[in-house]
Amino acid sequence: MNALAATSRNFKQSAKLLGLDSKLEKSLLIPFREIKVECTIPKDDGTLASYVGFRVQHDNARGPMKGGIRYHQEVDPDEVNALAQLMTWKTAVANIPYGGAKGGIGCSPGDLSKSELERLTRVFTQKIHDLIGIHTDVPAPDMGTNSQTMAWILDEYSKFHGYSPAVVTGKPVDLGGSLGRDAATGRGVLFATEALLAEHGKGIAGQRFVIQGFGNVGSWAAQLIREAGGKVIAVSDVTGAIKNVNGLDIAQLMKHSSENRGIKGFHGGDAIDPSALLTEECDVLIPAALGGVINKDNANDIKAKYIIEAANHPTDPEADEILSKKGVLILPDILANSGGVTVSYFEWVQNIQGFMWDEEKVNAELRTYMTRAFGDVKQMCRSHNCDLRMGAFTLGVNRVARATVLRGWEA
Structure with missing residues:
Protein backbone atom coordinates (compact mmCIF):
# COMPACT_ATOMS: atom_id res chain seq x y z
CA MET A 1 0.00 0.00 0.00
CA ASN A 2 1.52 3.35 -1.00
CA ALA A 3 1.84 6.25 1.42
CA LEU A 4 -1.23 8.14 0.17
CA ALA A 5 -3.50 5.09 0.38
CA ALA A 6 -2.23 4.23 3.86
CA THR A 7 -2.62 7.78 5.16
CA SER A 8 -6.10 8.10 3.71
CA ARG A 9 -7.04 4.77 5.27
CA ASN A 10 -5.95 5.97 8.71
CA PHE A 11 -7.91 9.18 8.21
CA LYS A 12 -11.07 7.34 7.20
CA GLN A 13 -10.83 5.02 10.21
CA SER A 14 -10.50 8.00 12.54
CA ALA A 15 -13.39 9.78 10.81
CA LYS A 16 -15.54 6.71 11.41
CA LEU A 17 -14.57 6.63 15.10
CA LEU A 18 -15.48 10.31 15.37
CA GLY A 19 -18.74 9.86 13.48
CA LEU A 20 -17.94 12.66 11.04
CA ASP A 21 -20.49 13.74 8.45
CA SER A 22 -19.57 12.14 5.11
CA LYS A 23 -19.45 15.51 3.32
CA LEU A 24 -17.19 16.99 5.97
CA GLU A 25 -15.01 13.89 5.78
CA LYS A 26 -14.61 14.30 2.02
CA SER A 27 -13.88 18.02 2.42
CA LEU A 28 -11.12 17.35 4.95
CA LEU A 29 -9.47 14.76 2.72
CA ILE A 30 -9.26 16.84 -0.48
CA PRO A 31 -6.21 19.16 -0.64
CA PHE A 32 -6.80 22.92 -0.64
CA ARG A 33 -4.40 23.38 -3.57
CA GLU A 34 -1.93 21.31 -5.61
CA ILE A 35 0.93 23.08 -7.40
CA LYS A 36 3.14 21.59 -10.10
CA VAL A 37 5.84 23.66 -11.78
CA GLU A 38 8.66 23.19 -14.27
CA CYS A 39 12.08 24.31 -13.07
CA THR A 40 14.64 24.70 -15.86
CA ILE A 41 18.20 25.72 -14.93
CA PRO A 42 21.57 25.99 -16.66
CA LYS A 43 23.96 23.32 -15.41
CA ASP A 44 27.59 24.13 -14.64
CA ASP A 45 28.62 22.65 -18.00
CA GLY A 46 26.32 25.01 -19.89
CA THR A 47 23.59 22.50 -20.71
CA LEU A 48 19.97 23.01 -19.63
CA ALA A 49 18.16 20.65 -17.26
CA SER A 50 14.49 20.59 -16.31
CA TYR A 51 13.00 19.33 -13.06
CA VAL A 52 9.44 19.11 -11.78
CA GLY A 53 8.58 20.81 -8.50
CA PHE A 54 5.52 20.21 -6.35
CA ARG A 55 3.78 21.94 -3.47
CA VAL A 56 0.60 20.46 -2.01
CA GLN A 57 -1.27 22.74 0.37
CA HIS A 58 -3.62 20.40 2.19
CA ASP A 59 -5.52 22.39 4.81
CA ASN A 60 -5.49 25.85 6.41
CA ALA A 61 -8.46 25.67 8.80
CA ARG A 62 -6.21 26.03 11.87
CA GLY A 63 -3.64 28.46 10.47
CA PRO A 64 -1.00 28.90 7.76
CA MET A 65 -0.07 25.67 5.99
CA LYS A 66 3.23 24.18 7.14
CA GLY A 67 5.54 21.51 5.78
CA GLY A 68 8.94 20.69 4.40
CA ILE A 69 10.43 20.76 0.92
CA ARG A 70 12.36 17.65 -0.06
CA TYR A 71 14.81 17.09 -2.92
CA HIS A 72 14.74 13.42 -3.88
CA GLN A 73 14.53 11.44 -7.10
CA GLU A 74 11.38 9.64 -5.94
CA VAL A 75 9.34 12.77 -5.21
CA ASP A 76 5.95 12.35 -6.88
CA PRO A 77 2.39 13.70 -6.44
CA ASP A 78 1.16 10.75 -4.34
CA GLU A 79 4.05 11.00 -1.88
CA VAL A 80 3.73 14.77 -1.55
CA ASN A 81 -0.05 14.51 -1.09
CA ALA A 82 0.35 11.90 1.65
CA LEU A 83 2.98 13.91 3.50
CA ALA A 84 0.95 17.13 3.22
CA GLN A 85 -2.06 15.37 4.72
CA LEU A 86 0.10 13.96 7.53
CA MET A 87 1.31 17.49 8.29
CA THR A 88 -2.29 18.65 8.76
CA TRP A 89 -2.92 16.01 11.42
CA LYS A 90 0.58 16.39 12.92
CA THR A 91 0.30 20.12 13.55
CA ALA A 92 -3.14 19.53 15.06
CA VAL A 93 -1.84 16.79 17.37
CA ALA A 94 0.96 19.11 18.50
CA ASN A 95 -1.74 21.80 18.96
CA ILE A 96 0.20 24.49 17.13
CA PRO A 97 -1.72 27.00 14.95
CA TYR A 98 -0.87 25.57 11.54
CA GLY A 99 -2.39 23.53 8.76
CA GLY A 100 -0.47 21.11 6.56
CA ALA A 101 1.55 21.26 3.34
CA LYS A 102 4.49 19.53 1.69
CA GLY A 103 6.68 20.17 -1.32
CA GLY A 104 9.53 18.73 -3.27
CA ILE A 105 11.53 18.59 -6.46
CA GLY A 106 12.20 15.37 -8.30
CA CYS A 107 16.00 15.42 -8.43
CA SER A 108 19.08 13.71 -7.02
CA PRO A 109 20.70 16.45 -4.90
CA GLY A 110 23.93 14.49 -4.58
CA ASP A 111 24.40 14.76 -8.35
CA LEU A 112 24.08 18.56 -8.34
CA SER A 113 26.74 21.08 -7.41
CA LYS A 114 26.06 23.70 -4.76
CA SER A 115 25.61 26.37 -7.42
CA GLU A 116 23.19 24.14 -9.36
CA LEU A 117 21.18 23.50 -6.18
CA GLU A 118 21.03 27.23 -5.53
CA ARG A 119 19.80 27.98 -9.06
CA LEU A 120 17.20 25.21 -8.80
CA THR A 121 15.97 26.49 -5.42
CA ARG A 122 15.70 30.06 -6.66
CA VAL A 123 13.77 29.07 -9.80
CA PHE A 124 11.38 26.95 -7.72
CA THR A 125 10.86 29.89 -5.35
CA GLN A 126 10.18 32.21 -8.29
CA LYS A 127 7.45 29.84 -9.47
CA ILE A 128 5.67 29.57 -6.11
CA HIS A 129 6.49 32.82 -4.26
CA ASP A 130 2.99 34.25 -4.68
CA LEU A 131 1.43 31.08 -3.22
CA ILE A 132 3.52 30.89 -0.03
CA GLY A 133 3.88 33.48 2.72
CA ILE A 134 4.16 34.25 6.43
CA HIS A 135 0.41 33.80 6.98
CA THR A 136 -0.25 31.50 4.00
CA ASP A 137 2.24 28.63 3.71
CA VAL A 138 5.56 28.35 5.54
CA PRO A 139 8.08 25.82 4.10
CA ALA A 140 10.91 24.12 6.00
CA PRO A 141 13.79 21.70 5.29
CA ASP A 142 13.16 18.04 4.61
CA MET A 143 15.05 15.16 3.01
CA GLY A 144 17.77 16.50 0.70
CA THR A 145 17.40 20.11 1.85
CA ASN A 146 18.84 22.05 4.78
CA SER A 147 19.23 25.47 6.38
CA GLN A 148 21.18 26.73 3.36
CA THR A 149 18.26 25.81 1.09
CA MET A 150 15.94 27.80 3.35
CA ALA A 151 18.33 30.77 3.22
CA TRP A 152 18.11 30.76 -0.59
CA ILE A 153 14.30 30.59 -0.46
CA LEU A 154 14.20 33.44 2.07
CA ASP A 155 16.47 35.58 -0.08
CA GLU A 156 14.57 34.92 -3.32
CA TYR A 157 11.16 35.42 -1.67
CA SER A 158 12.37 38.69 -0.09
CA LYS A 159 13.21 40.09 -3.54
CA PHE A 160 9.48 40.06 -4.29
CA HIS A 161 8.00 40.77 -0.86
CA GLY A 162 10.64 42.56 1.24
CA TYR A 163 12.73 40.94 3.98
CA SER A 164 10.53 38.17 5.38
CA PRO A 165 12.39 35.83 7.76
CA ALA A 166 9.15 34.14 8.92
CA VAL A 167 8.39 32.82 5.41
CA VAL A 168 10.51 29.71 6.07
CA THR A 169 11.73 27.92 9.18
CA GLY A 170 14.82 25.81 9.70
CA LYS A 171 16.96 28.77 8.61
CA PRO A 172 20.54 29.46 9.71
CA VAL A 173 20.56 31.16 13.12
CA ASP A 174 22.30 34.16 11.51
CA LEU A 175 19.18 34.72 9.39
CA GLY A 176 16.62 34.35 12.16
CA GLY A 177 16.70 30.61 12.70
CA SER A 178 15.93 29.25 16.16
CA LEU A 179 18.48 27.88 18.57
CA GLY A 180 17.81 24.18 19.12
CA ARG A 181 16.17 23.67 15.73
CA ASP A 182 18.79 21.21 14.40
CA ALA A 183 18.21 18.84 17.30
CA PRO A 332 2.88 7.02 15.50
CA ASP A 333 4.81 9.46 13.33
CA ILE A 334 2.33 12.32 13.68
CA LEU A 335 3.18 12.42 17.38
CA ALA A 336 6.69 10.94 17.62
CA ASN A 337 8.40 13.19 15.07
CA SER A 338 6.42 16.38 15.70
CA GLY A 339 9.31 18.01 17.59
CA GLY A 340 10.70 19.51 14.38
CA VAL A 341 7.51 21.31 13.37
CA THR A 342 6.92 22.38 16.96
CA VAL A 343 10.27 24.18 17.14
CA SER A 344 9.60 25.52 13.63
CA TYR A 345 6.52 27.11 15.18
CA PHE A 346 8.73 28.61 17.91
CA GLU A 347 11.05 29.96 15.19
CA TRP A 348 8.11 31.53 13.33
CA VAL A 349 6.87 33.15 16.56
CA GLN A 350 10.35 34.55 17.28
CA ASN A 351 10.57 35.97 13.74
CA ILE A 352 7.17 37.65 13.98
CA GLN A 353 7.94 39.08 17.42
CA GLY A 354 11.48 40.04 16.51
CA PHE A 355 12.67 38.50 19.77
CA MET A 356 15.05 35.55 20.02
CA TRP A 357 14.68 32.85 22.70
CA ASP A 358 17.63 31.16 24.38
CA GLU A 359 18.09 27.43 23.78
CA GLU A 360 16.99 26.44 27.28
CA LYS A 361 13.60 28.08 26.70
CA VAL A 362 13.23 26.35 23.31
CA ASN A 363 13.98 22.91 24.79
CA ALA A 364 11.77 23.45 27.84
CA GLU A 365 8.84 24.56 25.68
CA LEU A 366 9.38 21.58 23.38
CA ARG A 367 9.22 19.15 26.32
CA THR A 368 5.97 20.80 27.47
CA TYR A 369 4.37 20.51 24.03
CA MET A 370 5.48 16.90 23.41
CA THR A 371 4.40 15.70 26.87
CA ARG A 372 1.05 17.44 26.60
CA ALA A 373 0.45 16.02 23.12
CA PHE A 374 1.14 12.49 24.39
CA GLY A 375 -1.36 13.02 27.21
CA ASP A 376 -3.97 14.30 24.76
CA VAL A 377 -3.46 11.25 22.52
CA LYS A 378 -3.81 8.89 25.49
CA GLN A 379 -7.08 10.59 26.41
CA MET A 380 -8.42 9.97 22.89
CA CYS A 381 -7.31 6.34 23.16
CA ARG A 382 -9.38 5.98 26.31
CA SER A 383 -12.37 7.82 24.84
CA HIS A 384 -12.48 5.76 21.65
CA ASN A 385 -10.96 2.49 22.92
CA CYS A 386 -8.27 2.52 20.24
CA ASP A 387 -4.51 2.19 19.84
CA LEU A 388 -2.01 5.05 19.84
CA ARG A 389 -2.12 5.53 16.06
CA MET A 390 -5.88 5.90 15.99
CA GLY A 391 -5.70 8.00 19.17
CA ALA A 392 -3.35 10.42 17.42
CA PHE A 393 -5.37 10.49 14.19
CA THR A 394 -8.69 11.01 15.98
CA LEU A 395 -7.13 13.83 18.01
CA GLY A 396 -5.71 15.57 14.94
CA VAL A 397 -8.73 15.03 12.70
CA ASN A 398 -11.14 16.14 15.42
CA ARG A 399 -9.27 19.40 15.98
CA VAL A 400 -9.19 20.18 12.25
CA ALA A 401 -12.86 19.23 11.82
CA ARG A 402 -13.87 21.48 14.73
CA ALA A 403 -11.90 24.43 13.30
CA THR A 404 -13.45 23.86 9.86
CA VAL A 405 -16.99 23.86 11.24
CA LEU A 406 -16.38 26.85 13.50
CA ARG A 407 -15.12 28.87 10.54
CA GLY A 408 -18.47 28.38 8.83
CA TRP A 409 -18.38 25.13 6.88
CA GLU A 410 -21.84 23.96 5.89
CA ALA A 411 -22.91 20.52 4.67
Missing part, protein backbone atom coordinates in the same frame (compact mmCIF):
# COMPACT_ATOMS: atom_id res chain seq x y z
CA ALA A 184 14.45 19.46 17.58
CA THR A 185 13.04 16.39 15.86
CA GLY A 186 15.50 14.07 17.58
CA ARG A 187 14.90 15.76 20.93
CA GLY A 188 11.16 15.46 20.39
CA VAL A 189 11.64 11.73 19.74
CA LEU A 190 13.41 11.50 23.11
CA PHE A 191 10.62 13.35 24.95
CA ALA A 192 7.90 11.27 23.28
CA THR A 193 9.76 8.04 24.09
CA GLU A 194 10.15 9.12 27.72
CA ALA A 195 6.40 9.76 27.93
CA LEU A 196 5.53 6.37 26.45
CA LEU A 197 7.96 4.43 28.65
CA ALA A 198 6.80 6.31 31.75
CA GLU A 199 3.27 4.96 31.10
CA HIS A 200 4.75 1.51 31.67
CA GLY A 201 6.89 2.38 34.67
CA LYS A 202 10.12 2.59 32.69
CA GLY A 203 12.67 5.20 31.71
CA ILE A 204 15.26 5.66 28.97
CA ALA A 205 18.08 4.40 31.20
CA GLY A 206 18.81 0.72 30.73
CA GLN A 207 16.69 0.28 27.59
CA ARG A 208 18.28 -1.13 24.42
CA PHE A 209 17.67 0.93 21.29
CA VAL A 210 18.03 0.17 17.58
CA ILE A 211 17.89 3.14 15.19
CA GLN A 212 17.41 2.87 11.44
CA GLY A 213 18.75 6.04 9.84
CA PHE A 214 21.66 8.12 11.13
CA GLY A 215 20.90 11.44 9.49
CA ASN A 216 19.87 14.55 11.37
CA VAL A 217 16.98 12.92 13.25
CA GLY A 218 18.55 9.54 13.96
CA SER A 219 21.93 10.87 15.04
CA TRP A 220 20.44 13.47 17.41
CA ALA A 221 18.03 10.90 18.85
CA ALA A 222 20.94 8.49 19.40
CA GLN A 223 23.08 11.14 21.07
CA LEU A 224 20.29 12.31 23.39
CA ILE A 225 19.23 8.75 24.25
CA ARG A 226 22.83 7.90 25.14
CA GLU A 227 23.05 11.01 27.35
CA ALA A 228 19.82 9.93 29.10
CA GLY A 229 21.32 6.52 29.95
CA GLY A 230 19.91 4.46 27.10
CA LYS A 231 22.02 1.90 25.25
CA VAL A 232 22.05 2.29 21.44
CA ILE A 233 23.12 -1.16 20.29
CA ALA A 234 22.67 -0.90 16.50
CA VAL A 235 22.25 1.79 13.84
CA SER A 236 22.21 1.97 10.06
CA ASP A 237 22.38 4.50 7.25
CA VAL A 238 22.69 4.31 3.46
CA THR A 239 26.30 3.11 3.75
CA GLY A 240 25.68 0.14 6.04
CA ALA A 241 24.75 -1.04 9.53
CA ILE A 242 26.71 -1.68 12.72
CA LYS A 243 26.01 -3.36 16.04
CA ASN A 244 27.56 -3.45 19.49
CA VAL A 245 25.57 -5.26 22.17
CA ASN A 246 27.40 -3.29 24.87
CA GLY A 247 26.31 0.01 23.33
CA LEU A 248 27.81 2.13 20.56
CA ASP A 249 29.94 5.17 21.34
CA ILE A 250 27.61 7.69 19.70
CA ALA A 251 29.98 10.67 19.94
CA GLN A 252 32.71 8.74 18.12
CA LEU A 253 30.19 7.36 15.62
CA MET A 254 28.94 10.86 14.81
CA LYS A 255 32.52 12.03 14.29
CA HIS A 256 33.25 9.04 12.03
CA SER A 257 30.05 9.58 10.06
CA SER A 258 30.82 13.26 9.54
CA GLU A 259 34.39 12.59 8.39
CA ASN A 260 33.52 9.61 6.16
CA ARG A 261 30.04 10.59 4.97
CA GLY A 262 28.51 7.53 6.57
CA ILE A 263 28.88 4.97 9.33
CA LYS A 264 30.53 2.32 7.16
CA GLY A 265 33.96 1.37 8.47
CA PHE A 266 33.33 2.42 12.08
CA HIS A 267 35.50 0.25 14.31
CA GLY A 268 33.36 0.54 17.45
CA GLY A 269 30.95 -2.17 16.33
CA ASP A 270 30.46 -5.13 14.03
CA ALA A 271 29.08 -4.69 10.52
CA ILE A 272 25.71 -6.37 10.02
CA ASP A 273 23.28 -6.77 7.13
CA PRO A 274 21.22 -3.54 6.96
CA SER A 275 18.13 -5.56 6.05
CA ALA A 276 18.41 -7.40 9.39
CA LEU A 277 18.61 -4.25 11.52
CA LEU A 278 14.84 -3.92 12.05
CA THR A 279 14.62 -7.44 13.46
CA GLU A 280 17.48 -7.10 15.94
CA GLU A 281 16.73 -8.01 19.57
CA CYS A 282 16.02 -4.75 21.42
CA ASP A 283 13.55 -2.92 23.65
CA VAL A 284 12.89 0.11 21.45
CA LEU A 285 13.09 0.30 17.65
CA ILE A 286 13.29 3.76 16.07
CA PRO A 287 12.85 3.86 12.28
CA ALA A 288 14.25 7.29 11.33
CA ALA A 289 14.77 6.88 7.58
CA LEU A 290 12.29 6.32 4.75
CA GLY A 291 8.65 5.27 4.78
CA GLY A 292 7.29 1.75 4.32
CA VAL A 293 10.28 -0.03 5.88
CA ILE A 294 8.17 -2.06 8.32
CA ASN A 295 5.83 -4.23 6.27
CA LYS A 296 4.04 -7.57 6.25
CA ASP A 297 7.26 -9.31 5.16
CA ASN A 298 9.29 -8.38 8.25
CA ALA A 299 6.69 -7.46 10.91
CA ASN A 300 6.48 -11.00 12.31
CA ASP A 301 10.24 -11.00 12.92
CA ILE A 302 10.42 -7.71 14.80
CA LYS A 303 11.45 -8.29 18.42
CA ALA A 304 11.16 -4.78 19.83
CA LYS A 305 8.57 -4.07 22.50
CA TYR A 306 8.13 -0.46 21.41
CA ILE A 307 8.41 1.26 18.01
CA ILE A 308 8.91 5.03 17.86
CA GLU A 309 8.17 6.33 14.36
CA ALA A 310 10.77 9.05 13.87
CA ALA A 311 10.35 8.73 10.08
CA ASN A 312 7.16 9.60 8.20
CA HIS A 313 4.93 6.57 7.54
CA PRO A 314 7.55 3.86 8.27
CA THR A 315 4.91 1.21 9.08
CA ASP A 316 2.47 -0.20 6.53
CA PRO A 317 -1.12 -0.85 7.70
CA GLU A 318 -0.67 -4.61 7.22
CA ALA A 319 2.37 -4.54 9.50
CA ASP A 320 0.42 -2.43 11.98
CA GLU A 321 -2.12 -5.22 12.39
CA ILE A 322 0.55 -7.89 12.79
CA LEU A 323 2.48 -5.90 15.38
CA SER A 324 -0.67 -5.00 17.28
CA LYS A 325 -1.54 -8.69 17.65
CA LYS A 326 1.99 -9.31 18.97
CA GLY A 327 1.50 -6.63 21.61
CA VAL A 328 4.08 -4.22 20.18
CA LEU A 329 3.29 -0.60 21.08
CA ILE A 330 3.78 1.88 18.24
CA LEU A 331 4.12 5.60 18.84
